[in-house]
Amino acid sequence: MDESGNRSGRRVFREDVKEFLLDAILGGDLKPGDRIVETRVAQQVGVSQGPVREALRDLELFGFVVSEPFRGTRVREITPADLIEVYPIRAALEGVAARDAARHMDHDAIRHLESCLETMRQAAHNNDRKTHIEADIQFHRFIVLKSGNRMLLQMWENTRLSSSTIVTVALSHRTLLELADRHMEIIDALTRQDSELAETVMRSHIEELATWIADDQVDISLSTTDKEIA
Amino acid sequence: MDESGNRSGRRVFREDVKEFLLDAILGGDLKPGDRIVETRVAQQVGVSQGPVREALRDLELFGFVVSEPFRGTRVREITPADLIEVYPIRAALEGVAARDAARHMDHDAIRHLESCLETMRQAAHNNDRKTHIEADIQFHRFIVLKSGNRMLLQMWENTRLSSSTIVTVALSHRTLLELADRHMEIIDALTRQDSELAETVMRSHIEELATWIADDQVDISLSTTDKEIA
DNA sequence: TGACTATCGATTATCTATCATCGATGGGTT
DNA sequence: AACCCATCGATGATAGATAATCGATAGTCA
Structure with missing residues (x-):
């Protein structure tokens, strides 16, 4: 088919x-x-x-x-308020995905995630925001895929959850390398095949983004140039 | 508007x-x-x-x-396999909703939930499955509403998560009163305004449904009459 | 008797024309 | 100069017609 x-x-x-x-x-x-x-x-x-x-x-x-x-x-104009609403949803859904994926992470799967991380690092080095974003999305999508829950994958893809990554990269003031390297702890948790840890780490990974957006919101209102997305 | x-x-x-x-x-x-x-x-x-x-x-x-x-x-024919996929999603989303709602549960809000529970009990007494289902959905929808997250509410409504309640009532072999009374612990957690407890209790509430469906799946394949939904 | 193929009816997908709605604009009045 | 209202153009929404597709069926052949 x-x-x-x-x-x-x-x-x-x-x-x-x-x-x-x-x-x-x-x-x-x-x-x-x-x-x-x-x-x-x-x-x-x-x-x-x-x-x-x-x-x-x-x-x-x-x-x-x-x-x-x-x-x-x-x-649609995505506002920081939108993002602050979407991150708890992403955190919950991807937390569950990481939890269920942890049971299915064989060596090849871990290597795929490491490959995505390496692509992010290379893109950070080249200041290639577009490639960084695509690898980031690919990283998260793969974990949802490995959860084995088709409905969760469909929901993840059919919402604009993945587009929130695009805006986060644009709005946050972190370097691309910072954004890349913070995926390392997810790989560690999944490598251990520890479901509970995987869920906790993934939720923290995403909830921290909301904290950044919330903290930066005052900055954003003072500076409009950051609204441009690569 | x-x-x-x-x-x-x-x-x-x-x-x-x-x-x-x-x-x-x-x-x-x-x-x-x-x-x-x-x-x-x-x-x-x-x-x-x-x-x-x-x-x-x-x-x-x-x-x-x-x-x-x-x-x-x-x-769409909803299979037990569909439900087993949807419950982790519901648990995650409604867990987050309960967590965030716990901070906004004033006396009137608690009374609204108690009213829904009372409607469920009455419906159980009258063996009125349709009213029971509607009150059950109303109960959960109200909690999502009180979370204050519009996007979460839209996602909750725009998926068929609420229809899974309909099927659960039909497929599970619990009495309507059993199904009604198990909402009490959610009200307790929300009354305490304990975010973490509210999330944990809500997730358990929904994840237990998946357990029931999974346990009953063998029974279902042996008995087709239960597929009829009131 | 079974397999294959052509045909046809039902249905879906799309096109075109037209109607309905909304916002912008200009003219008139105060 | 400001306000109000009528008009009109642009665009969205819908109806009806038509083309394309699919599955069922019937006929033919081995």
Whole structure:
């Protein structure tokens, strides 16, 4: 079965439109607050308005955009207040994921995480924020995958939890190397196959991000240049 | 602002269709495995196919139905394996909700929970499963609401976590009174405004459900009559 | 009798046209 | 100059038509 889950491999246009829009949002072509006009997107992608409406609705439920009936759709502006709400959720979900994953972490799995960490370090060295973020997300996603809980993985992917990593990297004032190296303790906990420790460490790892955002919130209001995301 | 969040109060047809379908699914008119034909629903509700497609997509993302491109939509069959995956998620999320809610539980809030518990007890006495379920959901929803985390509440509502309560009541072999009374310890923990205790108790409350489902799974495969949901 | 293939009906996906809504703007009045 | 209201353009929402897809069925052949 192909990646779209369809036996025949046929895809609906909604998926193409969604990819197009996600690329634009995550790539910076569409910025927070930007209005998304259905008919314009339809023209750009080469489809009719229907699949565009469906794609936008998906993205709305995933938290990437916001809309009101008859008033159009905008790219969601993620505020520090949003992040402060999302981190307890991430901490809880990824804590459970780490707990259940700890029982399935063989040598290859640990090496995969170490590889992600090494990629983060290299990216920090090169000041390559984009690669750093992708490796960070890949690190966390792998742990959720190893938990064996498909519903948890779907929920993790279908919310904008992973996009919060993007904003954290942008908003926090830590160096990329700092952000990379703090993943080491997760690897240690998972290597020990200690479920309880894995959960505790993962929750602390994420809850600390919320503390940083909360502490920096005063700074942010005094300085707007940090809002730019690579 | 009205409940649809729209300033002018205008609603799109998608919401009407969604309510229609949810009523049919939760009310038993549409059973797990039943096929949902877009054009037929459109005719029944009195709208065109477009809003029906949008409503079905929402319900798919919420986990109530499943579909494949070009192959139609069916009501999702919730298996014990599904539940065993959902409970760790519920436990984690509602644990966090209880933790954060514990700081905001004034006297009126405690009384509201006690009222829900009393409704459950009355429903148990009357063998009224539907009212019992509704009060149970209301109980948990209120705690999530009191956490003050809007995103958590939205996530709790936008997944089918609440529908897992429906299935648990049906699948577990406990009496309705047993199911009602086990909420008492949550109220106790919240009354103490003890965040850590509240989280621990809530997680145990939900994780125990998973244990019951896992233990009963052998029984379920031997007896199909229990699959009927009131 | 079983396997294979063509056909058809049901249904989904998409397109186009049109209606409804909202916000911006300009003119008129005070 | 400020305020109010009518109008209009842009855009969202929906209806109806049509194209594409899939599964069931029937016919044919070995």
